[in-house]
Amino acid sequence: MNKNLDLFLTFMKIGAFTFGGGYAMIPLIQKEVCENKKWLDEKDISDIVAISESTPGPIAINAATFVGYKTAGFSGACMATLGVVLPSFLIISLISLILTQFQSIRAVRYAFMGIRAAVLALILKALWMMFNQVKKKKKPFSYAIIGLSLVLTAFLEIDAVFVIIGCGLFGLIWSLLKRKEQSNGAD
């Protein structure tokens, strides 16, 4: 089969069968791309995770573009990305059409009242998982940034773009200063 078409179909399958996005997708990508198709090896998968974490945007898109590019260049990147997006796009478009019709039903309204409480629980869990990742490093600096970005976005309503740029710059400067300190200490 044509490699571009194969990439498209493989990523469409991945997009159609993973719930909860990003990280849930990684094992499936590994199975399809490494074991079944043998496009990439296992080491590439850990690269994909590292790269997706350190670049902006949805992890699934980052991963699809990266695998597509490595496998078949620019056209591969286009096909894999299109494939992973298409199922979501079609399903959501359909649902949002239906939803408008169903929202007036009382039972649906009640159901969503319950679901909102569950969404809060899911956010809390995501928060806990991300917090644990940061906690491993045990830096007081990290806790300061957590507090700062929380207050800035939740209470002062500062644009998240500025918070992201500011914290990234702060991390960069901090790490440069630290390195300088260490090299001075070594002298």
Added chain:
Amino acid sequence: MVLIKLLLSFLKIGAFTFGGGYAMIAMIQAEAEHQGWLTQEELVDFVALSESTPGPLAVNMATFVGMRTGGVLGAIIATLGIVLPSFIIILIIAKFFEKYKKSKAVGGIMSGLKPAVVGMIGAAFITVARTVFFPSGVNVSLFSSASFWIFLGLFAVTTVLAFQKVHPIKIILLSAVVGIGAGYGLGL
């Protein structure tokens, strides 16, 4: 004009969110409020629907908001907006990957970004909590209302389930059933 605004907003969201879907909620909420796309309740409902349908959370939310504000064309444009920054950045990085991976500057920037993402998810938690528990502001009568305590209890139970690694879809289904029961039972 609506379409251009959609495109710009989602380009911005796509270019500046790290750490996946939940970190995006704070930014989508700010944009949605600013542009008057959705209410706070609708946004929370979208998060739930995005969790219960396959595919990346961010793409799902972009398609939803786009469809709601600009029809099919809006959905295409919002989805394109959220995908494009990732796509372009990855294409650039894939070429220089070995250098990028070892770059100390990237490591330094990430040491600031990761905790910032935690803070932003925290902010999303606070705003969603406000919507769920205090839809009409905090007042004394709230604590004597049965619905407040039912949803607080539901939040506690679903939190335990989420930490027990129960699948999000099962948690959402359960809470929908409880919501329907409570709604009819209390005659809300």
